Amino acid sequence: MRAAPLHSHVDVRVCRRVRCEHMRTVLRIFSYLRYNRRATVLAYLALAGAALFNIITPLVIKQAIDFGLAHDSRSFLVLAGVLVVAVALVQGVFEFFQSYLGQYLSQTVALRLRDDLYEAVQRQSFAFHDRSETGQLMSRATVDVEQVRAFIQLGLLQLTYAAVLFAITVVVAVRINWQMGLIFLAVMPLIGLRAFVVSRSLRSLWVRVQGAQGAFTSVLQENLVGARVVRAFTREQEELDKFNVSNRIVRVDSLEANRLAAFNQPLMTFLLNAATAIIVIYGGYAVMHHNLTLGGLVAFLEYRTNLTGPVRTIGFLLNLWTRATAGGQRIFEILDAESEVHERPGAVPLAGVVGHVRFEHVSFGYNRERPVLRAIEIDAPPGALVALLGPSGSGKSTITQLLPRFYDVSEGRITIDGHDIRDVTLESLRHAVGIVLQDPFLFSATIRDNIAYGAPHATAEQIEAVARAARLHDFIASLPDGYETWVGERGITLSGGQRQRVAIARTLLLDPKVLILDDATSSVDMETEYLIQQALAELLRSRTTFVIAQRLRTVRDADQILVLKDGRIVERGRHEELLENEGPYREIYDLELRDQEELSQVAARA
């Protein structure tokens, strides 16, 4: 990841750990502004300008009253009016730029954060994606990024603006009449404190509301997805009761949060107006005794809003601050996560692959305590068909996922044509090793794009050729839009078998020398399965192949059958040899495969 130079300035000894962590995060968020130094400076200049000009109008009004009215000067009054408009014009320009630049900066930060997050997520090994849920990653890239963005736009700039406006106003107010200035200053902490306290308790209330909303969502979603079961078991009334529990909690909690806000908002106004009353009494007294001009009093009344605006928003801004640091922390957690699998410096491309695969004393565990594979030895000469067999959890798919380096071995090594796969570039390795994953995920794109997913520059002829090989072409040709038919979320829904064949076609297009596939063909009818089998047969030609086998015919044809149990290879050999062994293979055969044998006998008799 790119270095974030700013946070190194924080002296670790000075701050306590948690707060330091906060500071670090905030500074790192700021460090994203370094791409836009000029815009940042301009934004602050615009902000200072806007604040400065904000002070002028009440002073003009003051002069209009004290001078224009006192000296009977109509022309002065007109001049004052013109001045007010002119000030508004200039201030408006500053305000526009402040607001625009604020957006510009915050959007830039969001853009870079999303870029970085995207990059970080794509770079991660499968282990990372096993641990994290899509929803959570998405929420970092959407909710958390938005919070950081809002903080840059509102928090950072508005906070400074509020502070600057506050400071300038206090100076001017005290200069007009210092006693009255002090009265105002005295009320501010009160309002500020109240705002702060309330925003904190409001926040915990909203967190509760969100939690309740989450439960509400789960109940609803579960009910909708399980609609058939609900009806079949006539559970409608109970479901409604369950729903209403969370429905009620959401309502009661939001009502409570609203109540607190409804109490507090007018309280602020009240405090402000109470202070105004004191000002008017004191100011009136001063005017009567000629210690203050009437215009001065009016200016004060105008300045009220300058002072209270910042103070009232402080709670809101502090809230933004905490949310942004929390969001920032979650984002940086992902950015900083080391990928277990990375390219060695000086890795060379794997070229001219023949396809001789060896596992040499390979052990692997997703975590240290629980090894999944122990001392695996495999020697697959070029073109060999290796069938992996064993109960779920025995380590079959783990073996296949080590080969394209979705994970790295914990011990031992895997070689292709004698090269340790950790010494070659990831891209060349994954080009050489094709894998048809069990869940054929399709992207929302055309069928053509999905087949050409691994080779975007493939020609139409190449694509059609692999589609034919995957027994998919006829189906595609029967669609009105042919290869340009849109699939995925907003397109047509392909059946499980069709999706599987698309997955086979896209692997075929890469022409890998080593092939990994899962023989499981779930949810397909017999004809589809037949088509898939034909497609697979095409795929297997002249490649070193590892198959997670479910079908007897695959097993029977394999050059090597590896029977796995608890992460070890417990038996290996060809079909006939193993049958005679009367070992674990025989057991599986009797339980699962014999049925299929009978079938093919029936077929043979026919």
Add this chain to the structure above:
Amino acid sequence: MALGFGGMGGGMGGAGRGMMRRAGMDGRSTDDEEFGKPFDGKLMRRLLPYLRPYKRQVTIAALLMLVATATSVATPYFLTVAIDDFIAKSDMHGLVLLMLGFVLMQFVNWFATYGQTYSMTYAGQWALYRLSEDVFWHLQVLPIAFFDRNETGRIMSRAQNDISVLQQLLSSGLLSIIASSLTTVGIVFTLLALDWRLALVTLISLPVLFGIIVVWQRYARKSFIRTRAAISIVNASLQENVSGVRIIQSLTREDENRRRFGKVNRQNFTANLEASRVSAIINPLVDLVNAIAIAVVIAVGGSLVLSHDLKVGALVGFALYVNRLFDPIGQVTQQYSTLQRATVAAERVFALLDEPVEVKDRPGAIELPPIEGRVAFEHVRFAYTPEIPVLHDLNLVAEPGQTVALVGETGAGKSTIISLLERFYDVTGGRITVDGHDIREVTLASLRGQMGIVLQEPYLFSGTIVDNIRLGRMQATDDEVREAAEIVGLHDLIARLPEGYNTIVRERGVNLSVGQRQLVSFARALLRRPRILLLDEATANIDSATEARLQRALGELLRGRTAFVIAHRLATVRNADLIVALHHGAIVEQGTHEELIARRGMYYDLYSFGFASATAARVRAGSA
């Protein structure tokens, strides 16, 4: 939020589903951001009944709103009086009294504002409680066809997002629009009362401002819609890249995708920047109009003061009022979009509530008495959409206790037969009888109460394992639950879990294996003691030990019941009393395994072609 919930439709479903889904609930293309007219009387009238039970709260809110607005509008007037009547006359005593009154009035304002907001929110929240309840209940009684047509994510957004948009409207939006309008009216009258000449000159700014905002709104809305579209493209792209990360890595497609993501990410950036140009202009513009009004007050009002037609305090009052005149307009502008979105939301929520409940108890439907289990399909026709018939004139009889295996290609109509018997849909023509009763003449509860169903992908609810089994029959005792679990061979698997029967099943049962889930759904069906069993056999990959268990459990489940099985396993087909081969919604042939093999018809083809030729192909490839 673009997080989707789709993509996990239940195991059953027939042909034509995909085609219908695209039509959707209301044909709209984008779901989240729609902008309609801000007000629709008809929709409001439908919303009102939900508020009616809280008439008292709404009345209180309305009364308190008047108090709150009056006290708030009066604030600058007090300052006017303070200057003209007391400070100008050096009446300190009166000034203090006036200000005490002022504070008292502010105190009233505080409580009136609080009470008004609270009582309105109270009414709004409970109205929404009822509306949510209605929506949810409607979702319970809508026909399954509705769920075929509409993706879960889309329905979720109706029941959740749209209702929370309405919440904004009912709890704060409506109130603040009314309060703002009242405030404006109040200020206008006060100004006219203070000095009508100056008021008229000053108030010219009001229509000017209004015009500016109306024009601006048009641009703002367009650019806002563009930003919403842009960010949802970014999120969709991100979502896809996260979900498909394994494929992307295995096909080394990272660079191309990064380039594409970078592009949409930048398009979003540009759209937002354009939008911010539009949004940044409005505040300075409003401030400018405000300044012009103030300038008019100073110049014209000042002249009036000089000619003794106006007092200084009134002039100050004008200046203060002009500032406040613009606030409510800003608020109304803000609320305007809430109002628009709420109208669309209400429209969609009511459209959902208006979805007809096709499958329901007929008036005078009788309780189905305890049945033997003789099922007859008589000239049954069915279509999910009128143009695409799925079943044509289907005739089929299952005697009590018989197991009927349904075989055929995807889309042949196997699932449809099961769905019709369960009355997830009603037949389009002909009839289905159980022990001679047309299933439409009996109550849904009594029909479904005597049937058990096992779906291909067993659906578990979050809760404990025992809860999920008991779903079959709520009154079942713990012993009966255990007995059912023992019969299907689930008991010892459960006993091995640390929490036993009280193991929490996470959402959709992800912490159990497919086989275990299947067994739970078997136990559930068994506990129901159904006379008729409907079963869509699982095809998923199950290890051999569990597979053996499942086969034994299946035997238990089928014993002594009429059963319709969509069969994927050879053993199941072979043991069936009757095999029905379907093709394009019609029965091609039926009989026992031996009969059908001997006939060398479609079943024989399916059977030998599917398995044997595939094997042959494989052998050829292997030897090549």
